[in-house]
Amino acid sequence: MNSPITATVDFAADGVHHGHLKLPHSDDQSAWGAIMTPLSVIKNGDGATALLTGGNHGDEYEGPTALLDMVNHINPAQVSGRIIIVPMMNYPAFCAGTRTSPIDRGNMNRVFPGKVNGTATEKIADYFQRVLLPMAEYVLDIHSGGKTLQFIPFAAVHVLDDAAQQARCEAAMDAFGAPYRVLLRELDATGMYDSAAEEQGKVFVSTELGGGGTTSTHTNEIARTGVNNFLIHSGILNEAPLARGGVRLTMPGDNCFVTSQHSGLLELRADPGDKVEAGSEIARIYDIERSGEQPLRYYAPLSGIVLGRHHPGLVRPGDTIAVIAMVADA
Numbered sequence: 001m002n003s004p005i006t007a008t009v010d011f012a013a014d015g016v017h018h019g020h021l022k023l024p025h026s027d028d029q030s031a032w033g034a035i036m037t038p039l040s041v042i043k044n045g046d047g048a049t050a051l052l053t054g055g056n057h058g059d060e061y062e063g064p065t066a067l068l069d070m071v072n073h074i075n076p077a078q079v080s081g082r083i084i085i086v087p088m089m090n091y092p093a094f095c096a097g098t099r100t101s102p103i104d105r106g107n108m109n110r111v112f113p114g115k116v117n118g119t120a121t122e123k124i125a126d127y128f129q130r131v132l133l134p135m136a137e138y139v140l141d142i143h144s145g146g147k148t149l150q151f152i153p154f155a156a157v158h159v160l161d162d163a164a165q166q167a168r169c170e171a172a173m174d175a176f177g178a179p180y181r182v183l184l185r186e187l188d189a190t191g192m193y194d195s196a197a198e199e200q201g202k203v204f205v206s207t208e209l210g211g212g213g214t215t216s217t218h219t220n221e222i223a224r225t226g227v228n229n230f231l232i233h234s235g236i237l238n239e240a241p242l243a244r245g246g247v248r249l250t251m252p253g254d255n256c257f258v259t260s261q262h263s264g265l266l267e268l269r270a271d272p273g274d275k276v277e278a279g280s281e282i283a284r285i286y287d288i289e290r291s292g293e294q295p296l297r298y299y300a301p302l303s304g305i306v307l308g309r310h311h312p313g314l315v316r317p318g319d320t321i322a323v324i325a326m327v328a329d330a
């Protein structure tokens with residue numbers, strides 16, 4: 001395969017193998033250096049392959065936490081097939097604690113299908129596009145809100161042209177067992193890993209499990225349970241599943257995203273998970289240049305529950321203040 005990235009483990013070997021994806025990278029710190037992205041491969045005989053990732057964005061931590069833990073505990077005798085685990089997909093971003101890579105500002109989930117002779121982030125994306133995704137039937141990418149968003153914990157799939165593929169994705173989402181399940185609408189799906197996996201016909205599930213640039217015991221447990229359930233559902237892990245289902249939510253239109261048109265101090269009037277009625281006040285933005293001004297008020301465009309919110313206390317025009325989803329079944 002024509003890629004500058006090489007894996008230091010053999011994807012075809014049975015057993016548990018830990019190594020790296022090695023991407024040569026010459027910079028001021030290391031003239032003949034390399035980006036060494038941790039990789040684990042667990043294989044036992046024949047069967048399907050699952051590709052599990054966290055850290056697609058470097059400031060989202062439930063995925064890396066659950067996957068770094070899982071590779072230490074999984075019993076390969078319970079595995080039929082193969083599990084490929086990249087706990088920190090955009091490794092330079094993860095090490096910097098930032099959403100995008102400090103090397104090229106690359107946002108991993110906006111550069112697919114990547115570029116073999118592109119930037120570091122594009123080269124990693126290209127390796128996933130042409131090497132790792134084609135190996136897998138089941139693909140799970142664990143996201144959270146990062147430093148600037150906060151979500152109720154949910155697993156998600158997209159509306160796909162292929163109804164049978166969408167049904168397979170939904171079954172895997174249900175099996176993941178997060179408290180909420182979302183038929184997700186994207187602000188902009190261009191360049192997403194999600195789209196790359198879906199276009200290759202994979203059973204693909206993503207998540208948003210929390211946010212604010214940290215984790216909680218609750219969200220880490222959802223990630224751990226979800227990873228196990230996803231592998232059980234795919235027929236790769238021979239264990240009894242723990243939780244299933246969750247409240248099902250839909251996003252009927254672009255008005256699910258409440259976008260700020262102002263800068264200032266944000267006061268959300270409903271928290272993630274709260275019910276809101278169409279027309280009810282959802283946020284106030286206070287002028288921070290003078291006191292004595294009335295705050296600008298934002299109103300819920302539809303009835304539903306708050307799926308997520310802008311996490312920092314200050315907002316700027318263009319920020320997503322809140323995301324509202326409709327309850328499909330209670």
Ligand code: ZN
Nearest residue numbers: 057060143144
């Ligand atoms: Zn993310």
